[in-house]
Amino acid sequence: MDDLKLSVEFIKGLWESDLSDPTLGLPVEAVDHLRSPSRAPPGLGINEDTRLAICLYLESPSDALYKTTRAAVMQRYQDSNIPSYYRSKRLVAELTGVESVVHDMCINSCIAYTGPFLGLDSCPTCSEPRYDQFRVEITSGKEKVARQQFHTIPIGPQLQALYRDPQSATYAHYLCQERSHILQEIEENGCLEEYNDVLHGKDLIEVFRDGRIGEDDIVLMFSIDGAQLYAKKASACWIYIWVLFNLAPERRYKKKHCTHQWIHTWSKQPQES
Numbered sequence: 001m002d003d004l005k006l007s008v009e010f011i012k013g014l015w016e017s018d019l020s021d022p023t024l025g026l027p028v029e030a031v032d033h034l035r036s037p038s039r040a041p042p043g044l045g046i047n048e049d050t051r052l053a054i055c056l057y058l059e060s061p062s063d064a065l066y067k068t069t070r071a072a073v074m075q076r077y078q079d080s081n082i083p084s085y086y087r088s089k090r091l092v093a094e095l096t097g098v099e100s101v102v103h104d105m106c107i108n109s110c111i112a113y114t115g116p117f118l119g120l121d122s123c124p125t126c127s128e129p130r131y132d133q134f135r136v137e138i139t140s141g142k143e144k145v146a147r148q149q150f151h152t153i154p155i156g157p158q159l160q161a162l163y164r165d166p167q168s169a170t171y172a173h174y175l176c177q178e179r180s181h182i183l184q185e186i187e188e189n190g191c192l193e194e195y196n197d198v199l200h201g202k203d204l205i206e207v208f209r210d211g212r213i214g215e216d217d218i219v220l221m222f223s224i225d226g227a228q229l230y231a232k233k234a235s236a237c238w239i240y241i242w243v244l245f246n247l248a249p250e251r252r253y254k255k256k257h258c259t260h261q262w263i264h265t266w267s268k269q270p271q272e273s
Helices: 003-016 028-035 048-059 063-076 085-096 133-138 155-164 166-171 174-189 202-209
Strands: 101-104 149-152 220-228 235-244 261-267
Touching (some): 048 063, 048 085, 155 235, 174 202
Antiparallel strands (some): 220 235
């Protein structure tokens, strides 16, 4: 399949995609959260041990560190009951509705097995098998375990969680307030007295004025950049983030509030010299 046909297939898949489509990888619980989000602040009614476990999970870069810290805490405070790493992971997903979407990918990061590649058993670029061949062989083909996977965290559940917390929801009122201020000042003076935010740009002012962005809308900026990692290899690393314009400038670009980010790397075989 040539590049043009592949592009058409991927575009068609995006247009026809639906939350209920199992090939998207969204768990049923995550779809339910998206369609019927809870309005209660997350974390109500949990005990101190569980609260500590959630903090450990969110601050631990690996399950090994979580398990080591958990063991140390439980040895020191023997009456404590800190949930396992898996249970804490599930609890965070249940409380927030935020879950990662998992897809198989080539062991060399050539492709992701989605869209027209979904049913393939090997990579069309490097021919590496998709599944662990040892597991396939010893189970007579009953178990197919991907050799490599990647995770994507959808933006929707993160925004829903943001608005469930009273404090962060208050912070996210900035766009509504600033939009009202911009429209009022332009109506009274014909222009803004000061331009110090991206919301003060001509394009955004136009969509404020014609109502395409209302007072209750969420506005996101998609920022992406890439870099070639090695001079003599055909490899690239693409980094992208979502920036939430509903937050004030002094908050939206800080690491704490700019959490919607993913790193995907595609690598090909070294070029012949």
